[in-house]
Amino acid sequence: MKHCRKTSTLSIDRTYDSSVVYPGPHLNMIVGANGTGKSSIVCAICLGLAGKTAILGRGDKVGLYVKRGCPKGFIEIELYKRGGNVVINREIHVDNQSLWMLNGRHCNQKTVEEEVKALHIQVSNLCQFLPQEKVGEFAKMSKIELLEATEKSVGPPEMYEYHCELKNFRNKERELENVVKEKASFLEKAKQRNERNKHDVNRYYEKKRHLDVIELLEKKKPWVEYETTLNELKGVKREREEAKRQLSALRQAQAPMLRKIQEIENQLKPTEAQIKAKTAAIKEASNKCKQKQDQLDRKHKEIDDIKQTLRLKQMEEEDHQKRISNTRRTIDDLKAELAKVGDQPDVTPRINTINVELRRIQEERAKIEGEKADLRREKDHLFAESRMLEKKLNDMNNLMNAKEEKLRGRHKDTHTALQWLRKNKEQFHGNVHEPMMLVINVRDPRFARYVEHHISFHDLRAFVFQRKDDMEKFMTEVRDKMNLKVNSISAPEESCSKRPPSRNIESLRRFGFFTYLREMFDAPDEVMSYLCHQYRVHDVPVGNEQTKAMIKTVIEEPYLKVLYTTEERYTVKRSFYSNKISTSNSAVHPSQYLTITVDTEEKRQLEQQIKACEQKSREIDERLKALQKDATALDRRDNELLAEKKRLSELKGKRRQLEQKISTKQDSLRQMEQSVIDLKKIEEETKEKIEAVNFQKVTIVKAFMAQMKLRAKLTMEKVYLALEAVGLTAEKTKLENDCREGASELKATDQKCNRLEVRKTELTEQCKGLLKRAKSICRMQSDESLPEDLHNAFDKLPNTLDEIDAMLNEERSRAECFTGLSESVVDEYNRREQEIKHLEKELEDKSNALNAYRQNISEAKERWLNPLKQLVEQINDKFSDFFRSMQCAGEVDLHSENEEEYDKYGIRIRVKFHSSTQLHELTAHHQSGGERSVSTMLYLMALQELNRCPFRVVDEINQGMDPVNERRVFDIVVRTACKETTSQYFFITPKVSFNLQQVRGQRSEQGPDLIECVLVCVCVCVGVCSSVFVVTAATINIFMLTMDHMITCGRYRIIPQLIKLLAYCLAVWLQLITVLVHSASFPATVEKTENPL
Known part of the structure; x- marks a missing residue:
């Protein structure tokens, strides 16, 4: 059985200076409180096996995993391999640089990655390696991502390759299908377009036949025009010769009468000259008569002006006498009125009293006007201040x-x-x-x-x-x-x-x-x-x-x-x-x-200030109204006093005015009486002026009469000459009338000769031009005759210009019906015919290639899909059994919306934790965190027995589980991971449930062995910490954990083990004190034994 031996040294472990872990071949539980370095083991496995920092989700730089204060960290991992184990060493520096060694030899990261891949280790696969920070992402994995992770984790080595190959095949199949569709579509469009163009080609050839006929007609037309013009030229020549003969005969018949008319014209010329001279002399005499007449008119007007001046003086004297009479009457009237006014009383005291009162009123009015001016200035100041305050308030309101x-x-x-x-x-x-x-x-x-x-x-x-x-x-x-x-x-x-x-x-x-x-x-x-x-x-x-x-x-x-x-x-x-x-x-x-x-306070103050300004302005208005009322009363009293003063003043000054008027009028009368006009003297002066003007008129009349006599004499002489000229003109007119008929015929014949000469010249030039144009249109040399084939073609066409024009119009109309056609249409048609043949060949080749590809896809699909279905069925059987053992329901199936979309295949996990609900797909949102953790753990356990990968790591997946589910899941983990046929398993957790089922191969057991498992972590904590506080915290943590379990389970049989735990902790305390006495610091190295207690 493959297993992993992992060593972490120096400062890669963020909690301890150095630590060594010797895992067993089956289930390895790493239990400890938070901060005791459990996840350091997970980080060391990932980074030591050339994993990316993004897999851990803790830091994006590898230098961040070195213990703070240390310049570098060291990882050593020993991997089981038949024929000799593999030892990987990685030295990590805080500047994110790494040194790699494989079996004691320096190498690069790529070499380590290849060695790890050869052992089927995939630290980037969540189904094999699930860090603490990535637990939540397992449920977020899509069905497609879960399938690929499962294939890599437990599938045969070639299964994922077959899947990738199928997806590539499918992509290429889509590309080929698209190419075939595009080419078929393009071919169909090309055929349709060429079918449409075929009709255009036929129309093009038909149009070309019409254009050829038009070309022949246009070639023949200048020849017909030339022959027509040549025939016309011959006729014009004949007409010109005949007109010349007629012109010569008419000129011989008109010669005697023309000589007589010429003699009369010679006699008329001196007579007409004398008539012109007489006419000029008569005109000059008339002008002089007119000048004398104008002088007489001016003298008449001068006499009229002298008489008008006399009349004006007479009228002025009459008016002068009237004014003297009127002035005397006015003086008499004023004297009578002055006699009446002499008896009135004296009004001076009353006028003085009124003046005093008027001055008092004036002073009061000045006071009122001064006060009003002050109030207006104050009001203007308030208005300006109010406008300024309102502007500030408006600015604030705009902000609001x-x-x-x-x-x-x-x-x-x-x-x-x-x-x-x-x-x-x-x-x-x-x-x-x-x-x-x-x-x-x-x-x-x-x-x-x-x-x-x-x-x-x-x-x-x-x-x-x-x-x-x-x-x-x-x-x-x-x-x-x-x-x-x-x-x-x-x-x-x-x-x-x-x-x-x-x-x-x-x-x-x-x-x-x-x-x-x-x-x-x-x-x-x-x-x-x-x-x-x-x-x-x-x-x-x-x-x-x-x-x-x-x-x-x-x-x-x-x-x-x-x-x-x-x-x-x-x-x-x-x-x-x-x-x-x-x-x-x-x-x-x-x-x-x-x-x-x-600022609300400032706004409130502004509003109060505006109201105060408005109130004060209203008070000022009220005061102005009161002052205006007083001023009106004063004005009214002032007007009354002024009216009375005026009346009294008028009464007082009337006598003085009358005396002054009488004196003025008497002075005016004396002046008028002294300025008397002497009419007799003026009349005598006027008579003398008129006599002088009349004497001048007599001289002018004598000169006028002399010019009138001269003009009459010249007029008679002009009349005699005119009568002589009339007789000669009458004789000339008679002769001209006699020869007019012959002269008109002579003129018409002469004009005809000239016209025919001009026409002959025009037709000659026209014939030359038409002949040259006709040969140019037919592309002939100037000395070349019409070719036989062209002559034969011309014979088939009309011979008159009207018929040719009619036929040209008809052929052009027919040709114009074929619009939008050119020779490029025929070229395009022929070129596309070649393209269609080429496309048909390409489409046939691509269709054959597509069929072959589909055959390959079908074979690859059989190689991939059948083993995959069997694999998913095995996973589903295990997954369903695990859920049934937990009194829940769950299933795993292979899901795909379209069997041909191989990149859309995925593994769907559906679970049910309550009997009243239906099976729901596992997502990041539908289930609770604990339910997602249970589902994730059981899915990984279902993969465990398929044993494709050497080991699996799960870090703190039981966070969020309730105690019942946690115990059930742990039982399944122990039962599954401890089988001989399963791979090595690392289970990291900060807590563990008691009363667990005993399974052979398990490193922790019920009762004392469970305490052993917990103590392993405690020992690690004690052995590597340099602080008494950590030991105390670990002891209290274990004690509280044990007490919680006692209260939860209602059992007290763990009390002996608790006593043993406390005794052991006491021994550890003594050991720690001893070590601290001998050395200030020491490397923390802990090796697990079968039974530390």
Whole structure:
């Protein structure tokens, strides 16, 4: 039987300096209290057999497994092997470097891994090697992972290889199937596409026939155009010769009349010149007459202006006399009124009295206006101050709104309840506070994350009530009636907000603590009271980086249960019995809700200041109204006095005004009488001016008459010349009428000759161009004649341009019906035909390969699946027997949703621990921890008898089992592992049940032998520890364990063994003291014997 001999030296064992373990060939139980080094054996087996640190789940670096304070550790493992045992040595350094030796020779890790694999040892397989930290992961294994682990652990060596080969075959089969499907699909699409293209090819050839006809027609058309133009040129030449003959005859007949007309034209030219000269002279005389006429008109206007000036002077004199008369009448009226006013009394005393009263009113009005100005300035100052305060308050309200928006986004029901509370706050008798996150104000935003981390969000969104009846009323409304999910809190009846901390902060400053959590924020008294009572914020210190650096010292301080460093929160717990300290820490995340801070006291003060400003402003308005009323009364009295003063002043000054007016009018009258106009003198001056102008008019009229006579003489001479010219023109016109008919015919014939000459030239050039174009289109040389084959093709086509154009249009219309076609369509069709043939060949080859692959898969499936089914049946038989022996039910089966999906095969474990339930699949969530441990242990026991691997290791799997199941499982483990046909088994546990069944091959027995098993661990503990405390702890642990078993089982027959245990512990104490006297330290080496007692 293969077995393992494991040696651990130096500091790989974290508890002892050195330890040696000599396991037996069957069940090896390693029992001991926590901290006695049991798991060090498991770590040594794993690391010594080239296992990864991830398998252990304790540390990711191999250097972490070296005992603290030691530079390196050493592992030696001896493995049984026929022909000679294998010894593996590994030296581990704290810098994660390792030195390997195999059978005394240095080697690398790869060599060790190959040797371990050759012995069928798989430390990475949970079915073979199950460390303490990986016990929970066994139940988390998927069915597929469990199957692969089972195949590696107990299956034949080739079973897992066959499985992997099948999965690879299946993957390649899928790839081939996909390739065949793709090629078949591509081939079908290519055929369909080519079938569609075949019709396009036929259409292409049909289009090409039409295009060939079009090409011939386009070649023939220039030849037909050339012949048509050449025939037209010959006709034009004949017409031109005939027109020239007619033109010569007409010119001979018109010669005499043309000579006579020329003679008359020669006579008309001097006469027409004289007429033009006379016309110019007449025009010049007319201009001079017009100038004289204009001069006469200006003289007429000058006389009119002189007469108008005389009339204006006469009218001015009449008006002057009227003003003198009116002024005299006004003076008489004023004198009469002055006589009436002379009898009125004196009003001067009354006017003086009114002036005094007006000055008094003016002084009172000035006082009122001054006071009003002061009040307005004060009001403006209050308005500016109020605006500033309102701005600050709005800024605070905006911050509160931001908080509310966050609350609404995170918990809408709480926000809805908040709106209801604000509308109905008068219904409550005591203080009601909005959710804590709205009323808590952190004094420094940097500290918000500590407060938010300390208080749960459940409470941050809770309403706080001073009275419980108010809270009940609120919850009835919002939770029961409005169906809202909200939280509410009733503050403690006795306020805790001022509760002092257990220690003054000054005593903690040496650790870096600078304040308690309560001092970081403000809150209403009821809220603070609740937080002190529930979260003890008054007793939670907050520290800095110094606290983090001294954390090990800090957590030893009494009274510190919760504390904060810069980035973390620490929770310290002390055992009630052993006073041991356990700590947990968590990162402090940035604040989400409390970074926005609003000082409620400042907000309240701002609101009071705004109200005070508004009240004072209203008082000022009232005072301004009163002052305005007084000012109005003064204005009214002032107006009355001014009106009276005005009336009296007018009465007093009326006589003086009348006298002044009379004097003014008399002065004006004297001035008017002195400024008299002399009309006779003006009339004589006017007469003299008119006579002078008339004398000038006579001179102008004489010159005007001389020019009129000259113009009349010239006009008569022009008339005589015009009559002579009319006679010659009439004779010329008669001759022109006589020869006009012949001249028009002559002109028409001449134009025809010119037109025919131009046409002849055009047709000649056109014929040359058409001939050149026709030969160019037919690709002929300039001196080459039309080929015979082309001539024959032209004979089959129409011979006129109209017929050719009609046929061209028809052929083009037919060709245009074949759109989207080109020669590439034919090339593509031919190329795809070749591809289709190639694809058909490839598809045939791939189909044959797929069939061959399927045949190989079928054969490989038979080689793998049948042994696997037998293996699973054997495991199921053992597993079911074990569960039945525990009065439970369990089964193992091979599960697959699709028989062809070999990577989806898995082993399914289904268990039932209660008679009232059904079989359920073993998962990480459905069963309890103890049930998962039982199922895992029994599955491993079912694998044990199949004996594929040299040894198995199970570390503390019985944690969480109840005593009954633990005893049953242990009985099964002992019964199974102690058979001769099973492999070596390591069972590590911190506890063991008593009253176990005796099985041959078991290293521990009922009664004294059980105590032996326990004492083995105790001896290990005593032999290697350098502290008396460890011995005492181990002794107390064993004693308590034994007493627990006595109470549980109700048996007291273990008392003699307990006495033996205490005697042995006493001997160990004496031995330890002796060793300590001789040596300060010693290596702890313990070898198990058959019976240490």
